[in-house]
Amino acid sequence: MPISRAWKLCPGAVYLPPNYELYTKVSNEIMCILRKHAGKFEQWGIDEAFLDVTPKVRDYAEAEGVAQQIKDEIYERQKLTCSIGIGPNKLVAKIASDHRKPNGLTIVREQEVEAFLAPLPVRKLLWVGRKTEQKLATMGIKTIGDLAHYDPAILAEGFGVAGTQFYLMSHGIDKSEVEERSQTKSVSRDITFEEDTSNFEFVLSILDELSTEIIKDIQAYGYYFRTITFKVRYENFETHTRSKTLPVITNSLQDLRKTARELMQYYLRQGRKIRLIGLRVSNLASVKEQKTLF
DNA sequence: TCTGGGGTCCTAGGACCC
DNA sequence: TCTGGGGTCCTAGGACCC
Numbered sequence: 187m188p189i190s191r192a193w194k195l196c197p198g199a200v201y202l203p204p205n206y207e208l209y210t211k212v213s214n215e216i217m218c219i220l221r222k223h224a225g226k227f228e229q230w231g232i233d234e235a236f237l238d239v240t241p242k243v244r245d246y247a248e249a250e251g252v253a254q255q256i257k258d259e260i261y262e263r264q265k266l267t268c269s270i271g272i273g274p275n276k277l278v279a280k281i282a283s284d285h286r287k288p289n290g291l292t293i294v295r296e297q298e299v300e301a302f303l304a305p306l307p308v309r310k311l312l313w314v315g316r317k318t319e320q321k322l323a324t325m326g327i328k329t330i331g332d333l334a335h336y337d338p339a340i341l342a343e344g345f346g347v348a349g350t351q352f353y354l355m356s357h358g359i360d361k362s363e364v365e366e367r368s369q370t371k372s373v374s375r376d377i378t379f380e381e382d383t384s385n386f387e388f389v390l391s392i393l394d395e396l397s398t399e400i401i402k403d404i405q406a407y408g409y410y411f412r413t414i415t416f417k418v419r420y421e422n423f424e425t426h427t428r429s430k431t432l433p434v435i436t437n438s439l440q441d442l443r444k445t446a447r448e449l450m451q452y453y454l455r456q457g458r459k460i461r462l463i464g465l466r467v468s469n470l471a472s473v474k475e476q477k478t479l480f
Numbered sequence: 481t482c483t484g485g486g487g488t489c490c491t492a493g494g495a496c497c498c
Numbered sequence: 499t500c501t502g503g504g505g506t507c508c509t510a511g512g513a514c515c516c
Contacts, residue, residue, distance in 0.1 A: 191481060206485090231487080231516030315514050347490090348513095367488095376485050413508085423483080429509060464485090 212264060219259050223252055226364040234283075236276050238364035246272060246295055253291055274299065277360035281310050299358035304331030311355050313348065321345075330356050373403050373411075374466035382421040382459040389460060390447065396465040397446055401439045408473040410435040414442060416449035417464035425462075428452055435471050442467065 192199065213232045221227045224237035243249045253270045260268055267289035271282025274296045281303070282292040294302045308330055309319045321344070327333050333341075333356035341349035354360070375396040383389065393416075404411060415429035428449045432441065446465055453460075 188481070188483060190483095204484095234516070313514065317513060371488065372486095374486065378484065415509090425511085427510060431508060462484090466487095 212266075216260055216264060216266070216268075219263065220256060223256055224364075227366060228364045229367060236279065236364045246293055250291070250293060257289075257291070275358075275360040276362055276364060277312055277355055278302075278358055280312060281306070284310070300334070303356065303358055304329065304334065306330050308333055308352075308356075311352065313355075314352065318345070318348075318352075369472070370407065370409070370470060372466050372468035372470065373400055373407075373409070374415075374464060375399050376417070376462060376464035378419075378462045379460070382461050384457060384459050386454055389463060390450070393446055393450055393463060393465065394443055396463070397439060397442045400465060400467055401437065401442055404437050404467065410437045410471045410473075411467035412436075412469035412471075413467065414445045414449065415466040415468065416446055416453075417462070417466070418450070418453045418460060419462035419464075421459040421461050423461070426453070431469060435469075 189201070193201070209232060216233075217229055217235060220235050220237060223242070224239060225241040226238040228236040230236060239249055239252055243252060249272050253272060257268060257270065260266055269283050269287045269290040270292075271279045271285065272291075272293045273279040273282050274294075278294050278299055282294045283290070285292040306329060307319075308314050308322050308327060311330060311333075314322070322328075322333070325336070325340075325344070327336060333352060336353070336356075338350065338353040341353050343349070345352060377392060377396065379392075412435050413429055413431045415427050417425065417427045419425045430445055430449060432445065436442075442465075450463070
């Protein structure tokens with residue numbers, strides 16, 4: 187629920203600001219616990235992860251034991267509960283983990299997969315978001331079972347490579363590996379103004395702040411960047427981006443500010459009210475790589 | 481109900497090179 | 499002046515994840 191709506195419904199509630207530093211710290215501590223129990227480990231956002239426990243257990247019963255151990259350890263150390271799903275692949279495990287919340291533990295064995303998936307809405311599948319759900323609905327496909335009985339050729343026609351993927355997923359097939367996320371690909375900051383604004387002096391000062399924050403992160407990680415992307419969202423939610431790739435890598439605040447201002451310049455003429463601006467740097471290189479790139 | 485902020489990946493078109 | 503085919507990089511937009 188957007189905070190604006192909550193405020194209208196319940197003005198007397200206590201509203202606390204988020205504390206991402208704390209969340210990140212706790213997240214890191216929990217990820218360390220998880221990592222110990224995995225063969226291969228893949229963090230998925232701030233509060234989820236995939237663990238390949240194949241090398242550690244002989245069967246599903248032993249996997250359940252590991253899951254229980256993990257839950258106990260997280261509760262002991264952080265006083266937090268979590269939900270775990272166990273399955274033959276990432277797709278099934280993820281859907282299983284969402285199945286019972288909070289504090290759930292769901293096991294889906296190979297032979298149970300299709301029956302488990304069939305009645306669920308397609309939206310539960312990984313990579314099926316709002317848009318895809320709508321498009322599938324126009325084709326009469328609502329549940330994963332519907333999808334499993336559909337002609338894969340027509341799915342491939344309508345959705346390209348993803349269509350084939352959807353069909354395979356509907357049968358519980360997912361060959362993707364649990365893999366360590368290698369390097370960060372981009373660093374960004376977005377800000378939505380409290381009120382839509384066309385005061386460009388103000389927007390410019392915020393842009394400079396975003397630049398400063400990004401550079402702080404970039405330098406802390408020891409990264410360099412080449413590409414800078416500016417994003418604007420107008421009051422009607424129309425969103426545009428403009429990017430520029432520099433000829434050489436950099437980590438300097440001046441470079442970022444200057445380029446960000448140039449990119450924003452393009453949107454200033456139009457005199458429209460702005461709801462959000464964002465800034466992103468990508469095409470990252472770390473300190474070690476940097477020497478070879480020069 | 482008008483919708484926050486940090487990310488990743490994919491696609492399509494165009495520039496440029498050989 | 500018009501024209502091939504293969505490849506890479508850049509840009510803009512969109513869908514998806516948490």
